[in-house]
Amino acid sequence: MRILIWHVHGSWTTAFVQGPHTYLVPVTPDRGPDGLGRARTWDWPDSVVEVPPERLRDEHIDLVIIQRPHELALVDQWLGRRxxxxxxxxxxxxxxxxxxxxxRHPVADLPDITTLVHVTHFNRLMWDAGPADTTVIEHGIIDPGHRWTGELDRAAVVVNEPIRRGRTTGTDLLPAFSRAAPLDVFGMRTEGLAEHIGVDPGRCRTQDVPQSDLHTELARRRVYVHPVRWTSLGLSLLEAMHLGMPVVALATTEVTEAVPPGAGVVSNRIDVLTDAVRDFLADPPHARTVGDGARAAALSRYGLSRFLDDWERLLKEVTR
Known part of the structure; x- marks a missing residue:
């Protein structure tokens, strides 16, 4: 099968393109948002092929995966067919x-969309999709292996643009967590974070590491903290669990499903969460045991083979 898909979400797409198909990815000279082409910071297989928009009319395409509302207009403009x-x-x-x-979801009033796919059951519940056919295919993660060492008595946080996104990503909660443990914050556009939240830079360091080194660096920290209030289920949380890290997370969106008992501490009480961070820092053997539970839970629910099998079933249904 030949599938047209835009490079929008690098981590998710990295898992998706591990399937058995050919994946056509638009590429433009400026590699802008509608033409990023192949990933430069993730390892994608040769089955991912860059195609300039002007060539798409001549390509055989079995199916298109749309991830943003305006991509439907691009399909009409670039393919001339649906x-x-x-x-x-x-x-x-x-x-x-x-x-x-x-x-109301944009797809609710677009009859030409065959199926609307959500990545969590929480998202499906919260969007009003009207009469659209909907389903859920939960995330899948390429297993990075058990890497946790916990050698650094610090907590890891992964968040992109924490200053701009503010309360959405729990940026205002970081001072409380920094009092429980020194934080290392990984992600894009984190510069000036400590000053922004009024924390000593030693208690809240921002880390700029290549994507290829991220998993190893996360796993050197004793515990993973997920302070996000309102987004979809963060892939960084699932990756930390795969690494064998104990996790401490707000009990919001899909987190209560993703982190079962024995895999970490999940609560909406900040005192419970900060106490858990202190406990993990003080007791490395306990952190290891809980991290092992987190890895087992993540492999069971968010393994790559289950993810690809779910997508394969859907792709066959919508193209038959």
């Missing part, structure tokens, strides 16, 4: 007017 269309929604509704749970 193969079967699957809309993949990565996010929970953003809460803007009319607010959750009344936010």
């Amino acid at each position: 193969p079967p269309l699957v809309y993949l929604e990565h996010n929970a509704p953003d809460g803007r007017s009319p607010g959750v749970p009344d936010t």
Whole structure:
């Protein structure tokens, strides 16, 4: 099967393109948002092929996966036809007017979309998709292996643009966590974070590491902290669990499903969470035991083979 998909979410796409198909990825001279082409920081197989928009009309395409509303217009403009269309929604509704749970999904009124796919059951519950055919295919992770050493008595956090995104990503909670443990914050556009939240830079360090080194560096920290209030289920949380890290996370969105008992501490009480961080820092053997539980849970629910099998079943259904 030949599948057209835009490079929008690098981590998710890295798992998806491990399947048995040919994946056509638009590429433009400026490699802008609609033409990023192949990933430069993830390892993608040769079955991912860059195609300039002007060549797409001549390509055989069995199916298109849309991830943003405006991509439907690009399909019409670049292909001049509409193969079967699957809309993949990565996010929970953003809460803007009319607010959750009344936010209408763009696909609700687009009859040409064959299926709307959510990445979590929480997202499906919160979006109003109207009469659209919907399903859930949960995340899959390429197993990075058990890497946890916990040699650094610090907590790891992964968040992109914490200053801009603020309360959404729990940036305002970081001072409380930094009092429980010194934090190392990984992600994009984290510069100036300690000053922004009024924390000594030694208690909240930002880390700029290549994607290829991220997993190893995370696993050197004693515990993973997930302070996010409102996004879809963060892949960084699932990756930390795969690494064998004990996790401490807010009990919001899909987290309570992803982190079962024995895999970490999940709560909406900040005192419970900060106490858990202190406990993991003080007791490395306990941290290792809980991290092993986190890895087992992640492998069971978010393994790559289950993810690819789920997608394979859907792709066959929508193209038959």
